[in-house]
Amino acid sequence: MNNIKYRYSFILLLIALFLYSSPAHAAKKNLPAETFHLTGHVYYANIEGGFYGILGDDGIKYQPTNLPRKFKKEDLSLKFDATLKNSGVSAFQWGTIIELSNVKELITTVSKDERKAISVLLKRMDAFNQKDLAKLQQVDIQSRKLTNEQFQSWVNQYHHYTLQYVDIFSANSTEITGACYYTRELVNGMTMYGTTDLAAMGFTINQTPNGWKVTEVESLKKPIFNYQNDALADIKKKTMEKYKTDNLSTFGQ
Template identity: 55%
Template sequence: MNTITKRCLCLFSILMLTVFSPAVLAVAADPAQVNTTFHMTGQVTAPTAIQGFYGIIGDDGVKYQPINLPRKFKKEGLIIQFDAKLKVNTMSTFQWGKIAELSNVTQITSSIAPEERKAIQLLLKRLDSFNTKDLEKLQEIDIVSRQLTKEQFDNWVAKYDHFTLLYVDISDADSTSITGSCYYTRELVNGMTLHGNTDLAAMTFTLSQTSSGWKLTESGSLSNQPIQYSADTLATLKEKSVKKYNTDSLAALWQRI
């Protein structure tokens, strides 16, 4: 191989490394989200290391790099909700998060703590996977469920329908873990309880921050459960929910959480 050929190959290698450097390409996107518009809530942030840049830390624990965040929302700490579509093969000068195109951006005014908001976001996704009877969707955010077979999952969800998140309590939280409990209702497909076909269920949970966002890593029954599943108990919990959230269905929070 002559000297000119070697130089050409060297220059080509440098060019390829420059073009495909992680500093200028979007962070790899989740295939399930590509070409799909999804709804998210999160907090605007302005990393001090990147002058003039505003990103969003989603309540799912994922960093999003918006290509069209309106100027009025470029405020550190602002809580917003938005629709997003991930942009693959999109070049950027920032190496920060998944590049996304936003729409329907609005500010959220809520007294709900960030940890509780993150838990609500993930728990709603969990119950949605039950409502749609989608094991793959469940296993994406619920590590515990990955031991389930399709047959086991189908047999269980066949008993219930219309899962509704009712109330969430956070007992402990830090930057990597959130623990608490939640209450939700579900309708029995072929059954009846003291209050019709609506069953009240409760569980404890632990959410953990992973490289791909928040995941449910532990779940169980409430120990020394203080509630008796009755129509009165359900009514009391709904009143408690309305007082705290102004709704007894957490899926209605912020219109489309």
């Protein structure tokens, strides 16, 4: 009898360890909140008879419990709100289980790779705006070398970081390289744009088991495009033409 109880307990322990180390559990640890807005595209997973999942632009796999039939089309781009189902149990063990709401087709000419970069870069800007090193380190691997004192002395010079424009140089399933323009407001001092400073940055983003992460940033030596008169005004104009909004934080909403 004792041997049977021992074997039963051992099996339960193995199941618990498996669920804890599963990709779905790993992804949950990196999600920003219980309810969130996201963009991504539909993916058909040929597992246990097949089902439709969503590959988020943040690089995380999501398994929706209620994807409407009309959206069950592989590669279809979507925008949606989602609620985490932490207590959900799935036989597929594929992705993080979510319940969808406000699901709509995302109609845009912006490529998936650029959408992925925008998603990651917006998280990075948000961490700067909140002056939150821990939040930054979740999305930017290089920043894990910084102490909090180093980070605070850096970000306290500015506030209100705003992503303005993104351009992709190369992309594949594991790496995206490109450049972006962003603005930041100076706490003290003036620039040619008043209290707003225009900055450019080259970046490399890589796919990890926990989603897309910034792995390298560098100063941009060559402009993405030629300026005509006012550089910031030119960028805002091109942003509106490309994304149909002058605020990339609202892209896909």
